[in-house]
Amino acid sequence: MDYFLQLVISGIAVGLVYGFIGMxxxxxxxxxxxxxxxxGELMMLVSxxxxxxxxxxxxxxxxxxxxxVAASVLIGLLIEVLLIRPMLxxxxxxxxxxxxxxxxxxxxxxxxxxxxxxMPLNAGLPTEVIKIGPxxxxxxxxxAVGLMAAVLLGLWTFFRYSRVGIAMRATANVQTAxxxxxxxxxxxxxxxxxLSAGLAAIAGVLIGVIYDVNPGMWTTGLRSFPAVILGGLDxxxxxxxxxxxxxxxxxxxEGYIGRGMKEIAGFVLILVVLMVRPYGLFGKPDIERV
Numbered sequence: 001m002d003y004f005l006q007l008v009i010s011g012i013a014v015g016l017v018y019g020f021i022g023m024x025x026x027x028x029x030x031x032x033x034x035x036x037x038x039x040g041e042l043m044m045l046v047s048x049x050x051x052x053x054x055x056x057x058x059x060x061x062x063x064x065x066x067x068x069v070a071a072s073v074l075i076g077l078l079i080e081v082l083l084i085r086p087m088l089x090x091x092x093x094x095x096x097x098x099x100x101x102x103x104x105x106x107x108x109x110x111x112x113x114x115x116x117x118x119m120p121l122n123a124g125l126p127t128e129v130i131k132i133g134p135x136x137x138x139x140x141x142x143x144a145v146g147l148m149a150a151v152l153l154g155l156w157t158f159f160r161y162s163r164v165g166i167a168m169r170a171t172a173n174v175q176t177a178x179x180x181x182x183x184x185x186x187x188x189x190x191x192x193x194x195l196s197a198g199l200a201a202i203a204g205v206l207i208g209v210i211y212d213v214n215p216g217m218w219t220t221g222l223r224s225f226p227a228v229i230l231g232g233l234d235x236x237x238x239x240x241x242x243x244x245x246x247x248x249x250x251x252x253x254e255g256y257i258g259r260g261m262k263e264i265a266g267f268v269l270i271l272v273v274l275m276v277r278p279y280g281l282f283g284k285p286d287i288e289r290v
Contacts, residue, residue: 002133007255008248009135015227015247016144020151020203021220022227022239024196029233031168031192033092034084037099039200040221041106042079046072046197047204047213048114051121061123061143061209069201076197080190088186103218111215121208140209147202152240159236164191223250226266230273231282238282245269 021043028036036042050068053059059067083102087095125143129136159165167183168191207217227246231238246266253265273281 003255005133006135007251009132009137011248011251012244013137013141013144013247014251015244016141016148017203017206017220017243018224018227018246019148019240019243020199020206021224022231022243023151023236024199024203025225025228026231026233026236026239027192027196027199029228030236032189034095034099035233036196037096038103038106039196040218040224041103042072042075042197043200043204043207043221044213044215044217045106045110046075046201047121047208047217048110050201050205050208051114051119051213054122059123061125064123065202065205068205069198072197072201073194076193077190079197080193084189084193085186107215107218116215118212118214120212121205123205123209125209138210140206144206147206148240151199151202152237155236168192223263223266226270229270230280232280235280235282238280242281
């Protein structure tokens with residue numbers, strides 16, 4: 001029983017990171033209908049930016065996180081304005097190919113600037129493992145729990161009560177109707193990319209603090225993709241829960257079945273779920289969204 005609880009608790013900690021990245025995927029898809037295949041690479045880039053900020057200014061965790069999120073939001077806006085906005089009116093496939101090309105470029109840029117060796121991200125957090133029952137967690141993993149709760153509450157409040165959040169929900173449902181109601185859809189698209197980049201920054205800082213920064217971090221974005229498919233591509237909050245479920249399934253499959261299962265368990269799970277609910281656990285069929 002202790003072994004099972006250890007796998008579950010550590011899986012939840014990993015799944016929270018998946019959840020942040022998955023929410024970024026869902027944020028852009030819900031607003032624009034585009035899957036951003038550069039989300040993992042953007043997370044990797046901002047993790048290296050956090051490494052540079054921490055080394056240059058000796059930031060602690062919270063100032064470093066705030067500065068990294070701000071820088072990431074700016075990068076997200078630049079990507080939307082320079083690369084995505086010119087693709088408006090073009091087939092979605094063409095825009096998706098732009099994100100794939102961006103992903104390849106970001107991988108090369110990271111290696112050119114920072115090199116290929118792993119580097120520790122020193123955020124001034126304690127390194128001692130904290131025991132929670134039978135499981136041991138790093139302080140950064142506990143921070144991830146608090147951050148996820150705060151982000152979910154903030155996004156729920158934003159989408160439910162703010163005028164901009166309501167406009168984003170309207171644009172996500174029917175873009176044409178949103179345009180007729182006077183909503184600036186271009187600004188909504190830019191905001192979705194900015195918020196998605198901010199979520200990537202949180203994930204990048206947490207991964208860097210726990211596992212160091214390295215050029216292979218982008219694969220975490222690929223492994224987070226089952227989270228957003230599981231939760232539903234059009235459900236930001238479903239992606240968060242999907243990430244937690246994927247993290248637990250990965251840990252349990254490796255713990256009880258064997259090494260190598262962790263890399264494929266999430267994809268096996270979404271194959272099973274999609275056969276029953278093609279739009280994910282919390283997503284809605286297109287006919288319900290129109």
